[in-house]
Amino acid sequence: MSVKHSLLALIYEKPRHGYELKTGFESLVEGLWPLNAGQVYTTLDRLERDSFVESPGHDKKDRKLYTITQAGKEELWSWLNEPVGRSLFKEEFYIKFLCASHVSYDNKKTMIRNQKETILKDILHLTQLRKQMSLSGNDTMKLLIEGALLHLEADMKWLERIEEEL
Amino acid sequence: MSVKHSLLALIYEKPRHGYELKTGFESLVEGLWPLNAGQVYTTLDRLERDSFVESPGHDKKDRKLYTITQAGKEELWSWLNEPVGRSLFKEEFYIKFLCASHVSYDNKKTMIRNQKETILKDILHLTQLRKQMSLSGNDTMKLLIEGALLHLEADMKWLERIEEEL
DNA sequence: AGTAACTATTTACTGAGTATATAGATACCG
DNA sequence: CGGTATCTATATACTCAGTAAATAGTTACT
Numbered sequence: 001m002s003v004k005h006s007l008l009a010l011i012y013e014k015p016r017h018g019y020e021l022k023t024g025f026e027s028l029v030e031g032l033w034p035l036n037a038g039q040v041y042t043t044l045d046r047l048e049r050d051s052f053v054e055s056p057g058h059d060k061k062d063r064k065l066y067t068i069t070q071a072g073k074e075e076l077w078s079w080l081n082e083p084v085g086r087s088l089f090k091e092e093f094y095i096k097f098l099c100a101s102h103v104s105y106d107n108k109k110t111m112i113r114n115q116k117e118t119i120l121k122d123i124l125h126l127t128q129l130r131k132q133m134s135l136s137g138n139d140t141m142k143l144l145i146e147g148a149l150l151h152l153e154a155d156m157k158w159l160e161r162i163e164e165e166l
Numbered sequence: 167m168s169v170k171h172s173l174l175a176l177i178y179e180k181p182r183h184g185y186e187l188k189t190g191f192e193s194l195v196e197g198l199w200p201l202n203a204g205q206v207y208t209t210l211d212r213l214e215r216d217s218f219v220e221s222p223g224h225d226k227k228d229r230k231l232y233t234i235t236q237a238g239k240e241e242l243w244s245w246l247n248e249p250v251g252r253s254l255f256k257e258e259f260y261i262k263f264l265c266a267s268h269v270s271y272d273n274k275k276t277m278i279r280n281q282k283e284t285i286l287k288d289i290l291h292l293t294q295l296r297k298q299m300s301l302s303g304n305d306t307m308k309l310l311i312e313g314a315l316l317h318l319e320a321d322m323k324w325l326e327r328i329e330e331e332l
Numbered sequence: 333a334g335t336a337a338c339t340a341t342t343t344a345c346t347g348a349g350t351a352t353a354t355a356g357a358t359a360c361c362g
Numbered sequence: 363c364g365g366t367a368t369c370t371a372t373a374t375a376c377t378c379a380g381t382a383a384a385t386a387g388t389t390a391c392t
Contacts, residue, residue: 017340017341018340018341019339019340019341020340022340023339037340037341037342038341038342038343038344040341041340041341041342041343042342042343061339061340062340063339063340063341064341
């Protein structure tokens with residue numbers, strides 16, 4: 001869902017071609033979300049079909065350029081404005097935990113320990129990344145990382161809780 | 167991803183037919199995740215194709231039954247055991263925030279306020295739900311709700327932080 | 333000179349999820 | 363009793379996000 005609108009945001013900035021959108025997106029997220037090239041082009045097809053972008057033609061190097069339309073701008077603004085609908089229970093670990101309870105799985109302790117381990121790794125990874133962002137002056141990304149860290153800490157806290165209650 | 171394995175867990179318990187899986191899944195998640203009927207049958211087709219389930223035939227009411235195979239059990243165990251890979255940055259609000267910064271969107275304050283509002287609503291909703299689960303003695307679900315609440319609180323905290331730093 | 337990496341696009345495919353059509357059974361309600 | 367709404371039950375066509383892989387020209391390295 002967000003790739004489509006991110007591409008729209010990049011095209012809003014200036015006319016762009018497919019490959020430029022791929023690299024643009026990836027640098028926007030500091031390489032943390034590598035994009036499959038195919039997805040860019042099919043998404044562009046859909047955006048064009050829905051009249052959110054249109055092509056003023058190709059550039060000197062024969063790359064198809066895209067510009068954003070009025071409808072595209074409106075789509076972008078409304079996406080930015082509408083709050084994201086979190087689907088509170090679709091978190092995979094919750095479902096796993098429910099299923100484990102259901103089949104009276106006796107390895108819940110291991111499940112939780114494994115999960116805690118990966119979260120710890122993630123925390124270390126993000127802490128390091130935050131430092132990098134701090135040094136390179138990327139304040140927005142630093143903020144996002146701090147958000148992700150708060151999430152992970154909440155996860156840890158919860159896992160410790162349920163571990164006790166087992 | 168979790169629907170497939172949840173169905174597997176339900177079939178593990180005992181042989182079941184499609185509709186029973188739909189209702190079984192929904193009652194597993196206390197109706198919080200309504201399942202499209204079509205998804206059940208197509209998922210069953212894929213599970214059968216991959217030899218994770220097989221059909222011993224139809225019941226008296228001509229409903230196709232499914233049982234889990236050895237491969238299916240192994241798939242279920244390994245799913246339960248492997249920790250979920252959180253894709254730290256694919257959280258839609260983060261991407262939105264990045265895009266908003268990128269296009270120098272001047273309504274970030276509104277974005278954040280709207281997001282906080284929906285989170286507050288979710289917190290109220292879940293708090294109420296937790297009470298229900300508490301009364302009906304559904305302790306597992308109560309735990310999950312508490313996990314979701316911790317997440318929401320982390321989100322709130324973060325939104326307040328970035329609001330200040332704006 | 334050769335090969336590895338980068339730029340650039342296309343196409344076929346899978347899997348999750350939605351929408352909708354169908355149809356028999358049961359429940360309710362005046 | 364008749365009608366309608368709801369529940370049980372399955373099937374099918376479709377969209378969209380994302381993956382994999384093929385192709386081909388250019389640049390960089392060694």
